[in-house]
Amino acid sequence: MATNDPLPLRRIDHVRFFVGNARQSAYFYRNAFGFDVVAYAGLETRLRHEAGYVLLQGNITFVLASPLGPEHPESQRLVVHGDGVQDIALEVEDVPAAYATAVARGAAGIVPPTLLEDEHGVYEYATIRAYGDTTHSFVNRDRYRGIFAPGYQPIDPERYSPATYHQTGLAAIDHIVGNVEEGKMNAWVKFYQDVMGFTQLISFDDKDISTEYSALMSKVVQGGNGRIKFPINEPAQGKRRSQIEEYLYFYHGPGVQHIALMTGNIIETVKALRANDVSFLRVPPAYYEALPQRIGSIKEDLEDLAELGILVDRDDAGYMLQIFTKPVADRPTLFFEIIQRHGSRSFGKGNFKALFEAIELEQARRGTL
Numbered sequence: 202m203a204t205n206d207p208l209p210l211r212r213i214d215h216v217r218f219f220v221g222n223a224r225q226s227a228y229f230y231r232n233a234f235g236f237d238v239v240a241y242a243g244l245e246t247r248l249r250h251e252a253g254y255v256l257l258q259g260n261i262t263f264v265l266a267s268p269l270g271p272e273h274p275e276s277q278r279l280v281v282h283g284d285g286v287q288d289i290a291l292e293v294e295d296v297p298a299a300y301a302t303a304v305a306r307g308a309a310g311i312v313p314p315t316l317l318e319d320e321h322g323v324y325e326y327a328t329i330r331a332y333g334d335t336t337h338s339f340v341n342r343d344r345y346r347g348i349f350a351p352g353y354q355p356i357d358p359e360r361y362s363p364a365t366y367h368q369t370g371l372a373a374i375d376h377i378v379g380n381v382e383e384g385k386m387n388a389w390v391k392f393y394q395d396v397m398g399f400t401q402l403i404s405f406d407d408k409d410i411s412t413e414y415s416a417l418m419s420k421v422v423q424g425g426n427g428r429i430k431f432p433i434n435e436p437a438q439g440k441r442r443s444q445i446e447e448y449l450y451f452y453h454g455p456g457v458q459h460i461a462l463m464t465g466n467i468i469e470t471v472k473a474l475r476a477n478d479v480s481f482l483r484v485p486p487a488y489y490e491a492l493p494q495r496i497g498s499i500k501e502d503l504e505d506l507a508e509l510g511i512l513v514d515r516d517d518a519g520y521m522l523q524i525f526t527k528p529v530a531d532r533p534t535l536f537f538e539i540i541q542r543h544g545s546r547s548f549g550k551g552n553f554k555a556l557f558e559a560i561e562l563e564q565a566r567r568g569t570l
C-alpha cells in the first residue's frame with residue numbers, strides 16, 4: 202500500500218496557529234494545556250516580521266505565530282478570522298516530489314519547495330492550499346539538527362520557571378476537523394482523495410447527527426497509513442443556525458473547527474486541565490444514567506466520568522472516551538477535544554446528540570442560535 206502511495210505522508214509534523222499575541226498564547230497553552238515552550242523566533246533571533254513559539258507535549262508540536270506589523274503577508278488573517286489554525290504541516294520524505302504531485306493533481310500551490318539553512322543543517326518545506334485560508338505544508342527535517350527550524354532558537358531559560366510547568370498527559374494528535382460551507386463537504390473529501398491520496402473512512406448523514414436546531418454532515422478521510430485523520434463537516438438544514446454555521450459566520454469562512462488530542466489516561470488528563478481552568482462542555486446528568494445500557498462495561502469508574510463530564514462511545518472494535526473544551530478564543534471558533542481510545546475507531550457519533558444539546562445551550566447564551 203505504502204509503495205503505491207503517490208503522495209506518501211509520514212505524520213502530522215506540526216500545527217501552526219496564527220494569533221494576535223503569540224507570547225500570551227504560549228503562556229495559555231503552556232500553563233493551561235501543559236505544553237512545554239521549547240523554541241522562539243523573533244526580533245532577538247533576527248526575524249523581523251513575526252514572533253513564533255514552538256510548543257511540545259508528547260508527539261504534539263504547536264507553533265504559535267504573530268505578525269510584528271501590518272506588512273506581514275498574513276496580517277489580514279487576524280482581522281478576518283481572529284486566532285486560528287493557519288497550517289497543518291505534514292512530514293514527508295521528499296518535499297519537491299510531494300509538492301509536484303499535489304499540484305499536478307490539482308492542488309493550488311502557495312510556496313514552492315524551499316530550503317532554509319543555518320548552522321544546524323537544512324530544513325525543507327513547500328505549501329499548498331486546503332479549505333478556506335487553511336494550508337498544508339510538506340516538511341522534511343531529516344537533515345536538520347536544530348531545535349525546530351532555521352530562525353528558531355531554544356527558549357530563553359529565564360522566560361518560564363520550571364516550577365510552573367506541569368504536563369497534562371497529552372500524547373498525540375488523533376484527528377483535526379475542518380468546517381466547510383454547506384454543499385462543499387464532498388468536494389473537500391474528493392480533494393483529500395484525489396490530490397492527497399487519502400481514503401474515506403466513515404460517513405454519517407444528518408439523520409445521525411441532528412437535534413431540533415443543529416444538523417451537520419460529516420465525512421472522515423485518512424492518510425499516512427491511518428496516522429492522519431481529517432473529518433470534514435458541513436452544515437445541514439436545521440430550524441435554527443447550526444454550530445457549523447455559527448463557526449463559518451465568526452471565522453468568516455471554512456477553517457479548522459477542532460483538534461483532538463490523545464491521552465493514555467483521560468481521567469488524569471481532564472483533572473489536570475480542569476485544575477488549570479480549561480473550560481469543558483457539560484452534558485446533562487441524564488447522559489450518565491443511560492450510559493451503562495448504551496456502552497456496556499468499561500474499565501473506568503462511571504462516577505469519575507460523570508464528575509469530569511467525560512463522554513463514552515462504542516463501536517464493534519472497542520470503546521473510546523472524549524470530552525470537548527469550550528472555544529479557546531472569544532469568537533466561537535476553534536476548540537479542542539481530549540480523547541482516549543480503547544480499540545474504538547469512532548469519532549463519537551453516539552455522543553453527538555447529547556453534545557449538540559450542550560453546544561446549543563452555549564449558543565443560546567451567546568444569542569447565536
Ligand SMILES: [Co+2]
Pocket residue numbers: 376378459461538548
Ligand atoms: Co473530534
